[in-house]
Each structure stands twice: as structure tokens, then as C-alpha cells.
Amino acid sequence: MREALQTMTEEGFAHLIETRTSELAKSLAEEAVQVRQEIYGKAVYVRGLIEVSNICKNDCLYCGIRASNKNCQRYRLTPEEILECAGEGYRLGFRTFVLQGGEDAYYTDELLVSLLTKLKEKYPDCAITLSLGERSRESYKTLKEAGADRYLLRHETADKPHYETLHPSSMSFDNRMECLRNLQELGYQVGCGFMVGSPGQTPQTLAKDLLFIRDFKPDMCGIGPFVPHADTVFAREPSGTVELTCFLLSIIRLLHPPVLLPATTALGTIHPEGRELGILSGANVVMPNLSPENVRGKYELYDNKLNTGAEAAQGLKSLRERMAAIGYEVVTDRGDVKK
Ligand code: SAH
Numbered sequence: 001m002r003e004a005l006q007t008m009t010e011e012g013f014a015h016l017i018e019t020r021t022s023e024l025a026k027s028l029a030e031e032a033v034q035v036r037q038e039i040y041g042k043a044v045y046v047r048g049l050i051e052v053s054n055i056c057k058n059d060c061l062y063c064g065i066r067a068s069n070k071n072c073q074r075y076r077l078t079p080e081e082i083l084e085c086a087g088e089g090y091r092l093g094f095r096t097f098v099l100q101g102g103e104d105a106y107y108t109d110e111l112l113v114s115l116l117t118k119l120k121e122k123y124p125d126c127a128i129t130l131s132l133g134e135r136s137r138e139s140y141k142t143l144k145e146a147g148a149d150r151y152l153l154r155h156e157t158a159d160k161p162h163y164e165t166l167h168p169s170s171m172s173f174d175n176r177m178e179c180l181r182n183l184q185e186l187g188y189q190v191g192c193g194f195m196v197g198s199p200g201q202t203p204q205t206l207a208k209d210l211l212f213i214r215d216f217k218p219d220m221c222g223i224g225p226f227v228p229h230a231d232t233v234f235a236r237e238p239s240g241t242v243e244l245t246c247f248l249l250s251i252i253r254l255l256h257p258p259v260l261l262p263a264t265t266a267l268g269t270i271h272p273e274g275r276e277l278g279i280l281s282g283a284n285v286v287m288p289n290l291s292p293e294n295v296r297g298k299y300e301l302y303d304n305k306l307n308t309g310a311e312a313a314q315g316l317k318s319l320r321e322r323m324a325a326i327g328y329e330v331v332t333d334r335g336d337v338k339k
Helices: 002-007 010-018 022-040 079-092 109-122 137-145 160-166 173-185 203-216 242-255 265-270 274-279 293-298 313-325
Strands: 043-046 048-053 096-101 127-131 150-152 189-196 220-225 329-331
Touching (some): 002 242, 010 203, 010 242, 022 242, 043 313, 048 079, 079 096, 079 313, 109 127, 109 137, 127 189, 173 189, 189 203, 203 242, 220 242, 220 265, 265 274, 274 313
Parallel strands (some): 043 329, 096 127, 127 150
16 A cells, blocks of 8 residues: 555545545554554654643634633743753653643743753753744744754644634634744754544545645654544534544555654543554654643643543653553654654
8 A cells, every 4th residue: 555655646545535444444554563663663752741831822723722712721831840841851761852832922032042052951862842833934943053853833734724714814824834844944853743533624635634744754743633622612523533543644654654653642532542552553652741740731732631641751651561562662762753
């Protein structure tokens, strides 16, 4: 299938998704696991996720920390608190930190440059990933020069009209895509991605996501099921499924074999073995939560978001055991993309 996917048309992808069967999913997963094995062996890379702020100027219709959600208890971490989290993560064995947050103007270039400089001084053997939304090319450049290695910015959907139904008119599909191109040109390891089962998604919009990924060749790709949040417009929409998420994980692995592909928290949230199923479909990254205990429940992108057990950085032992049980080994080095 790997070869066929390289030249498949948009209609071809839509048809593949529409007519999928559990047998096809199984054979794609086997092929994806084999392809990943050749590049990454049995390694599962871990990243310590620090959720720096749930204050956000944007109002994405699906997101629990959207600006208009009055029920969200807001917080932000200071640079000192972020450095403390990283210290805790370092002691636990993490060598990659992901700083993710809402678009919060508190995190100016100046603040981030000073923070990145300190992080790199203290932990020169660690990779730093930022996931702070859309910023100017200049800002991305400044942050790269200050030591940021990677940037995660999900494209959310590669179909412009669909993008416009998920976001307020103040946000622009073209700008998001432009940000991704800028990040790539500036030399970041870049992650795009989308939610599976977001309201309005169709086999046709998913086909566009797959074409975009094949063409863009991201170093990372975050895909996880959409899960509704009670305080959003989409409160009553159904969640995405484990089955379609895993099917797409396998296709993405086959489309772009070196991609670093997380088995996401959202996948772990909708199914007790979600992470394992993701790994067995071709994923090779897990991102346990390293945020301070007192704010951990507040970065609530969707209802019932997991942050304990193997989903917590402190649960690394349990994560190791769970991965070992399916024949995989948790690796705590930087886990750079292998090109
Ligand atoms: N402000 C940053 C980080 C956003 S939160 C940015 O713009 O990139 C990280 C990701 O969580 C989002 O990109 C989105 O795909 C996902 N997310 C948000 N709400 C969600 C929901 N209800 N269900 C599943 N995933 C969600």
C-alpha cells in the first residue's frame, strides 16, 4: 500500500477512507509498524508537556480554553515556574520539553528569549519544543535563534471552508499555513496536525489533510480525536473514533515514514488502551503531562482530559510498563526526527 499512497489522488484518499474495513485497517497497521520499525526500531519517545498558560486571545469553536469561555479558571506560569517544571522533568529523565499554551500576550519575544536562554544553559542536552500558536516570522526567527528546536502548530484542517467553520472570522486559514511554511523555512523541526472527527469533517476534507501532509513532509504530526467540551459551541457533537484515528495514523506513517507521530492524550482519553492502540497503528511518541499539579486540571481543551497515571510525567514507570507489555521501549533521549 505504501507505494500506492505516494501517488494517490484526493478522490483516491476519500474513497479509501469511505470504504475502509477492519481488515484494511489491520493490514495498513501491520505495514505501518514494519516501516516504523525499520527507522525507529521499538523505541517510543517521550516528551514532557508543560502547559504554560490557558489564557488565549482566540476563540476556536471547539476548544475548552477559548477566550469566550467564562467558566474556565485562567492561569499562566511564570518563567521561574516553567524552569522548575523542566527541572522536575529532567530529574525524571525527560530530555525534551514542550511548552504549549493559548495565545497569551504575556509571553513576549523578550520573555521567551530569556527563558529559552536559561533552559538551554541549564539543560544543553535537551530539545525545546514550542507550541504557542501563530506568531510573526520575525518572532519565530528570534525564538529559533534563542534556542527553540521544534514548533508544533496543528493546521487543524487543510480545507479552507472547513477551517472557517471551526474558527471565528478573526482567524485565517492562509495565515496558519503561512506560519507553518515560515517555521519550516527557518529550520525548525515542525509539527502540523488535525483533530479526527471534528464537526463538519468529511472523507473529502480528510483527503486534503493527507495530501497536505504528503506534500509538506512535517517532522511531527499530531492527530487525535476531537472530544467535545461542555462550554463550547460543539458541546453536543460526537467525539472522533479510535478506529478512524488509528487508520489515519497508519496512513500518515506510510505517507511519510520518518514522521514523529504521537499517540495523543485525546486518544488515551476516549479509550483506556488508546495509547497502545496508537503505537500499534504506527505512532512512536507519547507526551506525558509535566505541568505543576495545581494547574493540571485547568488546561481543559476538552471534557475529561486525562492527566494522571501513565499520562503524568510522574507516571513514567507505569508508561514504561505499559509500553513494554506491547513490546516497546520508552526512550528518554531527545528523540530527533531521523531523516
Ligand atoms: N494555541 C496553540 C495550542 C493549541 S492547543 C496553537 O494554536 O497551536 C493544542 C491542540 O489541541 C489544538 O491544536 C487542537 O487541535 C487540540 N484541541 C483543541 N480543542 C480540542 C478538542 N475539543 N478536542 C480535541 N483536541 C482539541
